[in-house]
Amino acid sequence: MQIKENAQVYDAIIVGSGAGGGMATRMLSDAGMKVALVEAGPYFDPKDPVTQTQLKWPWESPRRGAGSTRAFGDFDMSWGDWEVDGEPYTQKEDTDFRWWRARMLGGRTNHWGRISLRFGPTDFKHKDIDGLGENWPIGYEDVKPYYDRLDKMVGVYGTNEGRYNDPDGFFLPPPKPRLHELYYIKAARKIGVDVIPSRMSMLTKRLNNDRGVCFYCRQCGRSCSAYADFSSSSVFCIPAVNGGGVDLYVNSMVKNVLTDDEGRATGVSYINKEDRKEYQLKGRVVVLGASACSSARILLNSKSKQHPNGLGNSSDNVGRYLHDSTGAGRGGFVPALMDQKTGYNQDGTGGMHIYSPWWLDNKKLDFPRGYHIEVGGGMGMPSYGFGFNVTEYNEFLGLPTGGYGDKLREDVKKFYGAFIHMAGRGEAIALRDNRCELDPDVVDQWGIPVLRFNYKWSDYERLQAKHMHQTFEEIIHAMGGTPTGHLPTKEEDYGLLKPGQIIHEVGTTRMGNDPKTSVTNKYSQLHDADNVFIVDAGPFTSQADKNCTWTIMALSMRTSEYIVNQLKQQNI
Amino acid sequence: MKRRDSFKTLLVGTVAGVTAASSIGCKTDTGAPKEAAAADESADNLYGRLPKEITRDKRIKGAVFLNEHELTTIAILCDIILPATPTAGSATDAQVPEFIEFIVKDMPYHQLPMRGGLMWLDIESNRRFNKEFASATDAQQIEIVEDIAYPDTDGSKADMAPGIKFFNLMRNFTLTGYYTSKMGIDDLGYVGNFPNVWDGVPEEVLKEHDVAYDPEWLAKCVDQSQREVIAEWDDRGNLLT
Numbered sequence: 001m002q003i004k005e006n007a008q009v010y011d012a013i014i015v016g017s018g019a020g021g022g023m024a025t026r027m028l029s030d031a032g033m034k035v036a037l038v039e040a041g042p043y044f045d046p047k048d049p050v051t052q053t054q055l056k057w058p059w060e061s062p063r064r065g066a067g068s069t070r071a072f073g074d075f076d077m078s079w080g081d082w083e084v085d086g087e088p089y090t091q092k093e094d095t096d097f098r099w100w101r102a103r104m105l106g107g108r109t110n111h112w113g114r115i116s117l118r119f120g121p122t123d124f125k126h127k128d129i130d131g132l133g134e135n136w137p138i139g140y141e142d143v144k145p146y147y148d149r150l151d152k153m154v155g156v157y158g159t160n161e162g163r164y165n166d167p168d169g170f171f172l173p174p175p176k177p178r179l180h181e182l183y184y185i186k187a188a189r190k191i192g193v194d195v196i197p198s199r200m201s202m203l204t205k206r207l208n209n210d211r212g213v214c215f216y217c218r219q220c221g222r223s224c225s226a227y228a229d230f231s232s233s234s235v236f237c238i239p240a241v242n243g244g245g246v247d248l249y250v251n252s253m254v255k256n257v258l259t260d261d262e263g264r265a266t267g268v269s270y271i272n273k274e275d276r277k278e279y280q281l282k283g284r285v286v287v288l289g290a291s292a293c294s295s296a297r298i299l300l301n302s303k304s305k306q307h308p309n310g311l312g313n314s315s316d317n318v319g320r321y322l323h324d325s326t327g328a329g330r331g332g333f334v335p336a337l338m339d340q341k342t343g344y345n346q347d348g349t350g351g352m353h354i355y356s357p358w359w360l361d362n363k364k365l366d367f368p369r370g371y372h373i374e375v376g377g378g379m380g381m382p383s384y385g386f387g388f389n390v391t392e393y394n395e396f397l398g399l400p401t402g403g404y405g406d407k408l409r410e411d412v413k414k415f416y417g418a419f420i421h422m423a424g425r426g427e428a429i430a431l432r433d434n435r436c437e438l439d440p441d442v443v444d445q446w447g448i449p450v451l452r453f454n455y456k457w458s459d460y461e462r463l464q465a466k467h468m469h470q471t472f473e474e475i476i477h478a479m480g481g482t483p484t485g486h487l488p489t490k491e492e493d494y495g496l497l498k499p500g501q502i503i504h505e506v507g508t509t510r511m512g513n514d515p516k517t518s519v520t521n522k523y524s525q526l527h528d529a530d531n532v533f534i535v536d537a538g539p540f541t542s543q544a545d546k547n548c549t550w551t552i553m554a555l556s557m558r559t560s561e562y563i564v565n566q567l568k569q570q571n572i
Numbered sequence: 573m574k575r576r577d578s579f580k581t582l583l584v585g586t587v588a589g590v591t592a593a594s595s596i597g598c599k600t601d602t603g604a605p606k607e608a609a610a611a612d613e614s615a616d617n618l619y620g621r622l623p624k625e626i627t628r629d630k631r632i633k634g635a636v637f638l639n640e641h642e643l644t645t646i647a648i649l650c651d652i653i654l655p656a657t658p659t660a661g662s663a664t665d666a667q668v669p670e671f672i673e674f675i676v677k678d679m680p681y682h683q684l685p686m687r688g689g690l691m692w693l694d695i696e697s698n699r700r701f702n703k704e705f706a707s708a709t710d711a712q713q714i715e716i717v718e719d720i721a722y723p724d725t726d727g728s729k730a731d732m733a734p735g736i737k738f739f740n741l742m743r744n745f746t747l748t749g750y751y752t753s754k755m756g757i758d759d760l761g762y763v764g765n766f767p768n769v770w771d772g773v774p775e776e777v778l779k780e781h782d783v784a785y786d787p788e789w790l791a792k793c794v795d796q797s798q799r800e801v802i803a804e805w806d807d808r809g810n811l812l813t
Binding site for chain 2: 050051052053055056057058059060061062063064065066068069074075079085148152155157159160168169170171172173174175176177178179182183185186197204205206207208209213215216217218219336340341342343344345346347348349379380381382383384385386387388389390391400401402403404405406408409412413416
């Protein structure tokens with residue numbers, strides 16, 4: 001036998017250690033199950049000084065933090081981005097889908113924005129309102145108890161605002177707004193755009209004795225050495241592994257799920273990236289949390305006599321209904337923020353302290369779904385690109401551009417912090433033809449067939465992006481400012497970013513009650529194999545005008561409890 | 573003299589870079605002199621690199637692109653762009669030429685514009701003064717810089733276009749290199765990147781900007797005196813501690 005089999009039979013094999021896989025690891029090991037956690041990248045601990053980037057200065061990098069080796073810059077804590085060495089993906093026709101993959105313990109949660117928004121009642125049943133897409137087989141009331149527990153377990157700051165579709169929760173107190181955020185609040189209120197404290201998973205207050213409290217360095221994207229932000233590595237995986245109930249397999253790239261003659265899962269096959277050999281693990285339950293597209297890829301690569309189209313794919317739905325959040329962004333120059341008083345620390349938490357949840361009724365608009373606005377700005381720490389074309393800002397003041405010497409120095413200081421940036425993040429409509437599938441001709445360096453993407457935006461998303469830009473301009477004008485750049489045209493898709501650029505891809509193994517039109521049931525359990533579960537964003541029937549992570553974790557908690565109960569009742 | 577000094581430092585730095593870069597003996601690093609044993613591992617780990625990134629940095633640091641003459645010219649331009657002030661050092665004091673030397677190797681698409689622009693500058697200086705830019709007098713250097721440091725708004729200096737484009741690149745690199753150095757960050761007045769307890773915008777700044785914290789909003793914000801007290805809520809999500 002060339003394939004190396006491990007004799008141990010695990011209660012559960014969990015594939016992927018990000019938000020979903022990490023939560024499942026925590027829940028199943030807490031329930032006393034013997035768990036194998038399989039991660040395609042290396043071990044990572046945010047407090048390891050060898051790999052730590054938090055609190056580094058730009059000059060410690062010879063390229064001053066530029067993105068030559070990491071898409072979001074040298075200090076970003078994601079190992080792997082839209083490109084991973086030796087692991088390509090392909091595109092059909094003129095598709096340009098960007099697929100971010102983090103190869104490390106904790107996955108993308110080590111660098112994510114920590115924007116932690118519950119989905120609301122409308123988000124689970126949006127088809128009832130506009131007839132588009134599909135309703136989830138569950139509603140907010142099914143997930144609410146898990147969101148409530150998640151808030152207390154992981155920690156999120158925010159406020160209870162009594163908004164119907166942005167539900168209240170159990171929040172830590174938010175930080176006070178920064179200066180540019182006070183300007184935004186004033187402007188947004190003036191033109192009728194709602195604005196409330198943001199909801200982010202950083203500990204502004206002690207949650208328990210295992211994790212530190214935020215020390216306001218604004219660098220959550222570098223992953224917190226005090227464990228004061230949510231990273232699946234520090235909050236779930238490392239404690240679970242140290243607890244002894246979890247065997248961690250790192251640098252292990254899962255190829256497929258193994259099934260028996262009855263079509264039930266018996267384990268997984270993976271490639272060890274260190275010795276380039278194929279190994280097998282056995283388990284009673286397989287939990288996929290490899291990310292929406294990676295889990296779809298594993299299922300499609302799990303072909304057998306019982307599952308000729310790939311595991312869970314009797315409906316031909318695996319990989320379909322792929323959708324990312326929509327995104328568009330715009331900056332503005334705000335003269336009132338010129339010549340700011342410096343010399344005080346303005347870092348705060350990572351990201352924004354305030355945001356605008358969706359505030360309008362789509363029935364009165366020419367696009368069906370909403371978006372929220374994220375706000376950036378302030379006197380941040382310089383990195384590569386700082387000062388580029390700074391003299392051109394003089395155009396806003398009717399002054400000549402160009403120059404050198406002491407005047408140039410003055411320009412830099414004059415314009416430092418005088419810009420605001422807004423990013424809209426909205427809901428796309430899930431379409432059957434937007435999909436990832438196996439490329440019949442291409443394998444990656446581990447010999448595993450790769451994904452090929454086929455994705456097109458529709459006018460539902462384009463018109464939403466158009467509205468975003470119009471709103472951004474209104475807000476900037478209300479701040480007494482001038483938008484930078486130009487209003488994107490129809491030919492430019494109104495500034496809509498490419499699919500995958502927002503890194504919120506969902507829907508590839510969507511849940512539903514009908515096995516003919518969905519991949520999993522309402523517990524994220526495969527219709528076609530009852531001991532296989534999916535805990536990443538694959539089972540999302542639809543996105544919302546929210547980021548997906550908080551819902552991934554709430555659903556993973558719910559699925560994990562269901563697994564424990566089903567095993568107890570000997571149903572699986 | 574100052575320019576000359578920093579040029580020497582620069583060369584030493586470059587040579588040292590070659591030595592250090594060749595010394596770790598990564599498998600992919602062929603042709604590295606074996607005798608260069610003293611590895612600066614600690615320096616390599618200063619910013620949390622992965623092994624493949626360390627290898628890449630070493631390869632780049634070990635490579636030579638810009639020659640001595642080009643680096644001399646860059647140092648002169650950098651200090652024209654950001655000379656010293658009574659309170660802050662110059663661009664070469666902040667080792668901006670070293671940054672530029674690295675960055676054009678890290679981002680090879682900058683190599684042609686940088687090299688070609690430097691050559692354009694020498695040709696222009698030769699044409700005017702029969703001297704390369706680095707050998708021209710301070711006044712002669714400034715005469716050329718005055719012609720390329722501003723956009724051609726009225727079309728009167730079309731033949732300066734390549735120089736204007738090159739000077740934009742030099743200005744961008746000089747600003748970024750300077751303001752991402754310790755010296756530049758101090759000059760800028762950025763105060764942060766250390767553990768602290770953020771508790772809002774200082775009162776005098778709020779007043780200066782005629783903005784205020786809305787009392788209703790403020791009441792929901794963190795009470796930093798209670799940050800170390802473990803959070804507890806009632807059943808409705810009201811924070812009790």
